[in-house]
Amino acid sequence: TARRVLVVIPVFGQPEVTHALLKDLRRERRLVDVVVVDNRGDYTGTGWEEVLRPGRNLGWAGGTNHGTRERLGDRHAGVLWLNNDTRLSRRFVRRLRRAAGDTDAAVVAPVYDCHWRHQHVGVWDDPRRYRGRRVHLRAPFVDGTAMYVPRRAIQRLGFLDDETFAPLGWGAEIDYCLRARAADLEVAVTRYAFLHHERAVTAQAVFGDYDAYVEEAYPVSVEGLVAKWGTAWEERAGLDPHTHQVGPLDALPELPRR
Numbered sequence: 001t002a003r004r005v006l007v008v009i010p011v012f013g014q015p016e017v018t019h020a021l022l023k024d025l026r027r028e029r030r031l032v033d034v035v036v037v038d039n040r041g042d043y044t045g046t047g048w049e050e051v052l053r054p055g056r057n058l059g060w061a062g063g064t065n066h067g068t069r070e071r072l073g074d075r076h077a078g079v080l081w082l083n084n085d086t087r088l089s090r091r092f093v094r095r096l097r098r099a100a101g102d103t104d105a106a107v108v109a110p111v112y113d114c115h116w117r118h119q120h121v122g123v124w125d126d127p128r129r130y131r132g133r134r135v136h137l138r139a140p141f142v143d144g145t146a147m148y149v150p151r152r153a154i155q156r157l158g159f160l161d162d163e164t165f166a167p168l169g170w171g172a173e174i175d176y177c178l179r180a181r182a183a184d185l186e187v188a189v190t191r192y193a194f195l196h197h198e199r200a201v202t203a204q205a206v207f208g209d210y211d212a213y214v215e216e217a218y219p220v221s222v223e224g225l226v227a228k229w230g231t232a233w234e235e236r237a238g239l240d241p242h243t244h245q246v247g248p249l250d251a252l253p254e255l256p257r258r
Contacts, residue, residue: 002151003031005093006072006079010037010063015044017085017198022046024088024127032080032093035071037063060144061162061169068159078150081160085198086145089130092193096148099136099190102257106153106185107177109142110193111249116143118238118246119189123196130194137252139189140181140238144173146195156183164224171221174237175228188255 007025011018018036025034026048034049039057054066064081072079078100080093089095092110100108111121111132118139124130149157157179165172177187225233238246246252 002075002077004075004077005032005097005148006068006076007032007034007082007093008037008064008067008071008079009034009049009082009084010039010058010060010067011043011084012039012057013042014084018043019046021082021084021086021088022049024092027090028093031097033071033076035067036084037067039063057167059162059167059169061160061165061172062167064169065159065162068154072151072154076151078148079154081144081147081149083145083197087127087196087198089124089127089132089194092195093148095132095192096146096190098134099188099192100148100150102134103136103186103188103255104258105136105188105255106149106157106180106183107142107187108136108148109139109189110146110195111189111191112143112145112195112197114143114145114197116246117248118252119143119249121191121194121249124194127194127196132190132192132194134257135191136255136257137189137191137249138255139177139187139252140236140246141174141177142187142189144169145197147173147176153180153185156185161224161228164228165221168217168220170217171224174221174225174233178229178233178236186255189249189252 038053113123160172
């Protein structure tokens with residue numbers, strides 16, 4: 001039985017940030033195979049993770065796809081697509097995998113402390129202190145900072161659309177979730193795992209300024225989503241036209257455990 005999880009982390013500089021995340025993942029080293037996709041070509045590994053160097057900057061979506069295509073195998077129950085500027089609660093990967101098993105969801109994401117209100121659960125100075133509950137909620141989409149996708153979902157849905165949303169990948173995670181739901185598959189946020197997101201670490205490395213990053217990335221994401229889902233894509237994604245948010249976490253319906 002496939003029991004391991006492939007973890008794919010695209011990076012562009014800032015190795016110390018990635019190394020801090022790897023310390024969290026090492027707590028589950030018997031469960032995970034970690035692949036760092038080095039988009040800048042100068043990442044210094046710790047000797048534990050595997051490093052892939054594509055030879056050019058593939059961006060978030062392209063780097064994520066590259067690592068997944070190269071290393072996802074029969075021994076893997078699924079893949080965790082993960083940003084490097086994150087820190088994880090205990091048993092993070094194990095609990096995401098369990099949430100996928102509980103719900104049969106095609107995409108599972110943790111609660112966190114970042115932008116989207118329907119995933120936001122508060123702030124923990126030390127994510128290891130987060131305990132969580134085995135409660136899983138139906139979501140219209142999830143943040144791309146951390147997405148657990150079972151291998152069977154990859155086989156059905158394929159990979160992130162790294163062409164439409166090139167070069168940075170913004171919007172590709174929303175598109176992937178919309179594709180899952182269009183295929184009558186569930187997208188879930190679980191209270192069972194928590195992620196802290198430093199936010200904009202890679203953007204600072206590439207652009208030097210987060211606002212400049214948003215100015216380039218956001219229009220591409222909207223253009224891509226409109227091209228694929230029409231002008232009503234926000235409605236499909238459950239976004240309020242005024243707040244551009246789904247709503248609070250507590251408003252999401254609970255998914256029954258199988």
